[in-house]
Each structure stands twice: as C-alpha cells, then as structure tokens.
Amino acid sequence: MSQHDDKRRRLLGRLGRQLAYTTPVLALIAGGVTFHGTVGEDVTLPGLSGFSATSLLVANAHAEAHAEGGAEAQGEAEAEAEGEAEAEGEAEGEAEGEAEGEAEAGATDAVKRPEGYEPVYSESGNNAPEWLARGEALYYDTSLSTNGLSCATCHGSDGQDMGYSATFEEAFPHRVAMAENQFGLSEVHADEMVQVCMVAPMQASPLDWGGEALPSLAAYMVEVQRRVAGQSHDL
Numbered sequence: 001m002s003q004h005d006d007k008r009r010r011l012l013g014r015l016g017r018q019l020a021y022t023t024p025v026l027a028l029i030a031g032g033v034t035f036h037g038t039v040g041e042d043v044t045l046p047g048l049s050g051f052s053a054t055s056l057l058v059a060n061a062h063a064e065a066h067a068e069g070g071a072e073a074q075g076e077a078e079a080e081a082e083g084e085a086e087a088e089g090e091a092e093g094e095a096e097g098e099a100e101g102e103a104e105a106g107a108t109d110a111v112k113r114p115e116g117y118e119p120v121y122s123e124s125g126n127n128a129p130e131w132l133a134r135g136e137a138l139y140y141d142t143s144l145s146t147n148g149l150s151c152a153t154c155h156g157s158d159g160q161d162m163g164y165s166a167t168f169e170e171a172f173p174h175r176v177a178m179a180e181n182q183f184g185l186s187e188v189h190a191d192e193m194v195q196v197c198m199v200a201p202m203q204a205s206p207l208d209w210g211g212e213a214l215p216s217l218a219a220y221m222v223e224v225q226r227r228v229a230g231q232s233h234d235l
Contacts, residue, residue: 111195127219135220145202191218
C-alpha cells in the first residue's frame with residue numbers, strides 16, 4: 001500500500017467516525033481529487049457508501065445545534081446556580097440578623113427587671129443593716145464572676161470610689177452608659193445596674209431576681225451612690 005493510499009484510508013476513516021465538520025464546506029481528498037459538497041448538492045463521497053456531502057453537512061448542523069444547546073443549557077444552569085447561591089446568601093444573612101436580634105433581646109431581658117417584679121430593697125435608702133452588710137461582702141466577692149473580678153475591682157475599695165460616670169451622682173434610676181450602649185436601656189435601677197455588671201465586665205450569669213444576693217448588693221449600691229453624690233449615707 002502506497003503512502004498516498006494509506007493517507008487516504010486514514011482520512012476516510014476519520015470522516016466515517018465524526019460525520020460532522022465545523023465549516024460550511026466539506027472538502028475530502030480522495031485519490032488525488034477534491035470533492036466539494038454544499039447544502040443543496042448531492043455528491044456521493046468515495047469510500048463512504050450511503051453518505052453524501054449533503055447528509056454530512058446536515059449531521060454537522062445537528063452537531064453544532066446540539067453544541068449550542070448544550071452551551072445555552074450550561075449557561076442557564078450556571079445562572080440558576082448563581083441565583084440559588086444569592087438566595088442562600090440572603091437567607092443566611094437574614095438568619096444571622098434574626099439570631100443577633102434574638103441574642104440582643106435575650107441579653108436585655110437578662111438585666112432588665114422581669115415583668116411583675118417588685119424589689120424588696122428601697123432606692124431611697126433606709127435599708128436594713130443586715131442587707132447592707134451582706135451587700136458589702138458581695139461587693140468584694142470575686143467568686144461572683146468568671147474572670148476573677150469583683151465590684152471593687154472597677155469601683156474601688158474602702159470608700160475610695162472610682163470608675164463611675166457623672167450620671168452616677170443622680171438618684172436611681174439613672175443613665176448608665178454601658179447599660180445603654182450594650183443592652184439598650186436608657187436608664188437603670190440599682191438592681192438592674194448590678195445585673196449589667198454581672199453579665200458584662202464580670203462575664204457571669206445574672207443574679208437570681210428572687211434571691212437575697214441581688215437586693216442586698218443593690219441596697220449597698222444605693223448607699224454608694226449617695227456617698228459619691230456627697231449625700232448622707234449609711235455606710
């Protein structure tokens with residue numbers, strides 16, 4: 001078999017497998033003769049019994065249409081995937097926003113007086129001496145926190161008051177910046193201020209609203225407030 005015949009056989013074999021071209025004109029080299037087939041012509045191709053230039057061009061058109069359809073489908077799938085990703089991102093953002101809102105609301109509820117709560121101490125003073133003694137002990141108690149802090153750590157000991165803003169000189173309830181900034185409370189009672197300190201700087205759970213620790217410490221802070229304001233007090 002000559003080199004020319006071998007080349008012709010391989011070319012015809014490749015055409016028989018692919019049955020399609022990506023150009024509008026089909027050109028076959030067979031036996032040294034070029035056969036051209038365009039749509040509308042019926043040219044029989046040597047070595048390809050039952051196939052003509054027209055049929056091959058039609059097959060090529062089908063192949064191109066199929067490829068275009070596949071590209072369109074892929075584009076639609078990518079667009080749909082992008083849309084789903086955007087929707088998922090929006091849903092996650094909404095969920096995170098709701099979670100943050102719930103967390104903020106939960107934190108506020110932890111430090112705010114519960115509905116129906118009636119304090120057993122007085123914010124105008126005249127609290128029982130045993131309540132003040134218990135409150136003073138709790139003021140120095142580091143076991144109330146999870147980080148080793150006590151009330152005295154930030155606000156001084158032995159009457160050396162410190163760390164209070166100017167609003168602390170006002171009688172309770174009054175504004176406390178930390179309560180407003182972190183918990184959304186425009187003003188707080190003495191027991192609410194104690195809870196804010198427990199949850200925020202002391203990183204602990206709020207005290208039991210029905211226990212003795214909270215009203216004792218609140219009663220003591222009422223007297224501290226009066227001392228800071230330069231008023232008479234029972235400490």
